[in-house]
Amino acid sequence: MQPMKGPIAVLRRLSVAAFAVAGACGMVTDSNGAERVKTSAPIAIEGDASPRPWTRYPGWTTRNFSGFNSLASTASPPVALQPRKLDGPIVGDPAIGRQLVADRRRGGSCLACHIMGTAGNADLPGNVGPDLSEIGNAGRDDEWLFNYVFDPRVYNPETIMPPWGTHGVFNDSEIGHIVAFLKTLKEPARFASALDDPRKRPTPEEKRDNLDPLVNPGMWAVEKAQELWKTPGPNGSSCVSCHANPEAELKTWAASMPYWEPRLHKVLGVEEFVTRHAKATTGQVFLMQSDENTALAVYLRYLANGTPIHLDQTSAEAREAYSRGMALTTRKIGQLNVSCADCHSPDKGGLKWVRGQWLGQLRGQLDHFPTWRTSQQSVWDIRKRFQWCNVAIGADDLPPDAKEYGDLEFYLAAQNDGLKLNVPGIRH
Amino acid sequence: MDMAEQPRIKLPGQARKGEIIEIKTLVSHAMENGLRRDQNGVTIPRKIINRFVCEFNGQLVFSCDLDTAVAANPYLQFFAKVEEDGTFRFSWTDDDGSTLTAEEKIIVTA
Amino acid sequence: MRLISRRDAIGLGVFVAVAGHTAALASPVEAESEIARFSAGATPQTRNITIDLPEIAENGNSVPLAIAIDSPMTERDHVSEVLVVAERNPRPVVAKFQFTPMAGRAQASTRIRLASSQSIIVLAKTNSGVLFVSQRPVKVTIGGCGG
Numbered sequence: 001m002q003p004m005k006g007p008i009a010v011l012r013r014l015s016v017a018a019f020a021v022a023g024a025c026g027m028v029t030d031s032n033g034a035e036r037v038k039t040s041a042p043i044a045i046e047g048d049a050s051p052r053p054w055t056r057y058p059g060w061t062t063r064n065f066s067g068f069n070s071l072a073s074t075a076s077p078p079v080a081l082q083p084r085k086l087d088g089p090i091v092g093d094p095a096i097g098r099q100l101v102a103d104r105r106r107g108g109s110c111l112a113c114h115i116m117g118t119a120g121n122a123d124l125p126g127n128v129g130p131d132l133s134e135i136g137n138a139g140r141d142d143e144w145l146f147n148y149v150f151d152p153r154v155y156n157p158e159t160i161m162p163p164w165g166t167h168g169v170f171n172d173s174e175i176g177h178i179v180a181f182l183k184t185l186k187e188p189a190r191f192a193s194a195l196d197d198p199r200k201r202p203t204p205e206e207k208r209d210n211l212d213p214l215v216n217p218g219m220w221a222v223e224k225a226q227e228l229w230k231t232p233g234p235n236g237s238s239c240v241s242c243h244a245n246p247e248a249e250l251k252t253w254a255a256s257m258p259y260w261e262p263r264l265h266k267v268l269g270v271e272e273f274v275t276r277h278a279k280a281t282t283g284q285v286f287l288m289q290s291d292e293n294t295a296l297a298v299y300l301r302y303l304a305n306g307t308p309i310h311l312d313q314t315s316a317e318a319r320e321a322y323s324r325g326m327a328l329t330t331r332k333i334g335q336l337n338v339s340c341a342d343c344h345s346p347d348k349g350g351l352k353w354v355r356g357q358w359l360g361q362l363r364g365q366l367d368h369f370p371t372w373r374t375s376q377q378s379v380w381d382i383r384k385r386f387q388w389c390n391v392a393i394g395a396d397d398l399p400p401d402a403k404e405y406g407d408l409e410f411y412l413a414a415q416n417d418g419l420k421l422n423v424p425g426i427r428h
Numbered sequence: 429m430d431m432a433e434q435p436r437i438k439l440p441g442q443a444r445k446g447e448i449i450e451i452k453t454l455v456s457h458a459m460e461n462g463l464r465r466d467q468n469g470v471t472i473p474r475k476i477i478n479r480f481v482c483e484f485n486g487q488l489v490f491s492c493d494l495d496t497a498v499a500a501n502p503y504l505q506f507f508a509k510v511e512e513d514g515t516f517r518f519s520w521t522d523d524d525g526s527t528l529t530a531e532e533k534i535i536v537t538a
Numbered sequence: 539m540r541l542i543s544r545r546d547a548i549g550l551g552v553f554v555a556v557a558g559h560t561a562a563l564a565s566p567v568e569a570e571s572e573i574a575r576f577s578a579g580a581t582p583q584t585r586n587i588t589i590d591l592p593e594i595a596e597n598g599n600s601v602p603l604a605i606a607i608d609s610p611m612t613e614r615d616h617v618s619e620v621l622v623v624a625e626r627n628p629r630p631v632v633a634k635f636q637f638t639p640m641a642g643r644a645q646a647s648t649r650i651r652l653a654s655s656q657s658i659i660v661l662a663k664t665n666s667g668v669l670f671v672s673q674r675p676v677k678v679t680i681g682g683c684g685g
C-alpha cells in the first residue's frame with residue numbers, strides 16, 4: 001500500500017506558486033498540419049506527478065531488486081570474466097534438474113527460451129534460444145555446461161541469456177542438477193500438439209474491435225473523460241473552459257506526444273502532461289495512473305485516433321532524449337540481466353516466443369497505448385507497462401514520471417513513427 | 429468496481445416479424461471469485477453476479493447461471509426471435525441479492 | 539475439432555475423440571459429478587455442438603467462449619439447458635444457460651476464466667431430455683517471463 005503521506009505530500013509540492021508562463025492555451029499547427037504542444041501551455045513545474053517515495057503496486061512481487069541494475073541505477077554484480085574451474089565431474093540429479101528447468105518461479109526458467117526435450121511436458125516452451133533437446137550429444141564437457149548456465153558471458157559476451165549463477169537465481173548444486181539433466185537430452189522433442197512447438201505455433205494476430213465497448217471494457221475511459229472534461233476544479237474552471245470543442249481542437253494533438261519540455265528539462269508524455277496541466281489550470285490534481293488521469297490520457301489519444309504518430313525532434317534536446325532512450329533499450333537490467341532490445345529486437349529475442357507469449361518488436365507497441373489488459377482487467381498506460389516489464393525481469397520499477405521512462409517513451413514513439421493511433425487498445 | 433455503472437446493451441431498435449436478432453450485454457463487475465488474497469494474505473470474499481435473465485414482454489427468452497469462472501465485466505451474447513413490438517428486460521443478480529435491471533424497446537414491422 | 543465417440547457416457551468418464559486422437563476425460567470427481575447430475579442418466583447423442591475457443595488463450599483471465607447447438611428451437615423440439623464445465627478449474631461448473639423457443643437459436647457466448655490448459659466440456663439437453671455432449675481443449679499461457 002502506498003503510504004498515506006505520499007499523495008498528500010505530492011499535492012503540497014505541486015504548489016500553486018510556480019506556474020509556467022500562462023500564455024494562450026493555444027495549439028500550434030506545424031508545416032505537416034499536425035498540432036504541436038505550444039511550450040507555453042501552462043504546467044505545474046514544482047513537484048512530482050506521482051507519489052513519493054514510489055512504492056510498487058499491490059499484488060506485484062515485493063522482492064527487492066536493489067542488488068541489480070535498474071534503468072536509473074547501476075548495481076548488478078560484476079560480469080564473470082573467466083569460467084570457473086570445477087574440482088571434478090558434476091554430481092547432480094537429473095530428475096531435480098528436469099523440474100528446475102521448467103520452474104516458472106525462477107524467471108520462467110530455461111523453458112522460457114529453450115525447447116528442452118520432454119522437460120515440463122514440452123508444454124509451450126519458448127524459442128528465443130536454441131533447441132537444447134540434443135545437447136547431451138553435442139560433445140560438451142561438464143565444466144563447459146556448468147559455466148554456460150552459471151554465467152554464459154564468459155563464453156559469449158553478447159549473450160542475452162541470464163547469468164543464472166552470478167545473479168543468484170540458481171546455486172551451484174542446483175546448476176549441478178541442471179547440468180546432469182542436460183546430459184540426458186539426446187533426442188528431438190516430441191510435442192503433444194503443434195501448438196506446443198514454438199516453430200509451428202501460429203503468430204497471434206490482434207483482430208478485436210477495440211473501440212466497441214462490448215468487446216473492450218477499456219472504453220469506460222472515454223465516457224469517464226467526457227464527464228471529467230466538464231467537471232469544474234477548485235478554481236471553478238474545467239477543461240471545457242479553454243477547450244470547448246475537443247473533437248475539433250485536439251484532433252491530432254496526442255499523435256505528437258511525447259515531447260521535450262524545456263521548463264522541466266525532461267520528456268513529458270500525455271499522462272504527465274495531464275497531471276501538470278490540470279493542476280496549473282483548473283487546480284485539479286490527477287496523479288499519473290489514477291483513474292482520472294488514465295481516462296483523460298485515453299481520451300486525448302482517442303480524439304487523435306487515425307493520426308500518424310510523429311514526434312518533434314527538431315531541437316537538440318529532443319534528439320538527445322532520443323539518443324538516451326535508444327541507449328536505455330540496450331541497457332541490461334535486473335536479476336535476469338536483459339535489455340529491452342534483448343526481447344524486442346528481431347535480431348535477438350523479438351518476434352519469437354518466450355514460453356507461450358509472443359515477443360513483439362518495438363514498432364507496433366505504442367500506437368494502441370493506453371490499453372485495456374485482459375489479464376489485469378484494467379487500462380494500463382505505457383509507463384505502467386514499462387514498470388511491469390522491469391519488475392518481471394527482476395529490476396526495480398521507477399516512478400511513472402521518471403525521466404528515464406520519458407526518454408524511453410520518446411525513443412519508442414519514434415520507432416512507431418507513421419503508425420496511426422488506435423486507442424484504447426485491447427491486449428493480454 | 430461494482431454494478432454502479434450502467435450495463436451496456438446492444439440490440440437493433442427495429443426488426444421484422446419473426447426475425448432472430450442478436451443481443452450483446454456487458455456489465456461492470458469485478459466477479460471476485462473468492463480465491464484471491466489481498467496483500468495481507470487475507471482471502472477476498474467471493475462476490476459475483478450469479479444470475480442473468482432476459483425477458484421479452486414478460487416472457488423468458490434466455491437466462492444464465494453464472495459461476496466464478498465467468499470473467500470480470502461479464503459479457504453475454506445470445507439471440508431472440510421477435511414477433512411483436514415490445515420491451516426487453518434484462519436483470520443481473522449479485523451474490524448479495526441486489527439486482528441491476530435495464531430495459532430496451534424494439535419495434536417489430538410486418 | 540469435436541467428435542462424439544460411440545461409447546456412452548455413463549456417470550463417470552466421457553470418452554471423446556478430438557482431432558484424431560482419443561483422450562480419456564481424466565476429469566476430477568467434482569466435474570464428473572456435475573456432469574452426471576446434468577445428464578440424469580441420459581445417454582449422450584451425436585449432434586452438432588460447436589464450441590468456439592482460441593487454441594491458445596492469451597491468458598487465463600478472459601477467454602472468449604461461444605457455443606452453438608443445431609436445433610429447430612420450436613416448442614416441440616428445442617435445447618432447454620446447456621452446462622459448461624472446465625474440468626481443471628477449482629470450481630468446474632462455469633455456467634448454465636437456459637434457452638426457450640423465444641431465443642430462436644441455441645447459441646450464446648461469454649468470456650471465462652481458466653486456471654490452466656484443459657478441456658471445456660459442453661452438455662446440452664433438449665426439452666424432451668435428449669442429451670448432447672462435446673468438448674474442446676484449450677492451452678492457457680501463464681506469463682512468459684513474468685507476464
